[in-house]
Amino acid sequence: MAAAAVFILLSLPARSAELVTQHFHFRSNSASQQLLNQVGQVAEASVAKHRRDWLAGADLRWPGRANIEIVYGRGSSVTSTIYRPTGPQRITGRWVGNRQTLLYDHVPHEVLHIVFALHFGRPLPRWLDEGAATTVESSTERSRIDNWLMAQLHKSPPNTIPIDRLFALREYPPGQTYQVYAQGHSLVMYLLTLGDRQQLMRFTAAGLAGGDDVAAWQRSLKAHYGFEHLVQCQGRWLDWIRGRLGNRRNPGVRAAPQPVPS
């Protein structure tokens, strides 16, 4: 109704900004219209790029535009998908950051979560979802994650989650959220040295279709990467990390980890 629409417009705060693009409806009470326009451009470009890079251009069935609130400030970004048996029903988000972190880290990251949700129609294991999403962030943020993980590996004993437990996680273990991000990022980066992104997607599809339990992921890991067992994958992954560690004279932590985007 026109009257209702007028009421909504009049009730918005003076600084509110709004943008409707092909796949998104953005609103913000703290970001400028200019920033919102840039967010929209990056989000739409990310949809196209992620579809091309990860899904070989496969079509995505959107359940309507994703409703995203943009918050200019500090904090964690989150994207929520409500699933039904046939796939996503509704996608909402609250993406938080400054101009730099929104455009170069959070927007590409969150859009990849959406692309995965639409493509697979169900949630992915946390390590895989976050591990892949962090690979499309800026090199600055990826270095921060890498350095944090290396500092954990320098501890005695090393502070890591065993791979079989990592593969079984559906939620974050208390106090180890960033651990899941960092290990997921590193493990995905390692798998991407063995095959391209689309191979990782085939591995993902087979793991989900095979039952989405540790045994299913182990079967998919063997089929797509040749590992006989999760432990073998973990050993090779750690060797790969140590090789990278050896190339860094001082792999210490650059800074405390940023608030974790989801």
Ligand SMILES: [Zn+2]
């Ligand atoms: Zn995320």
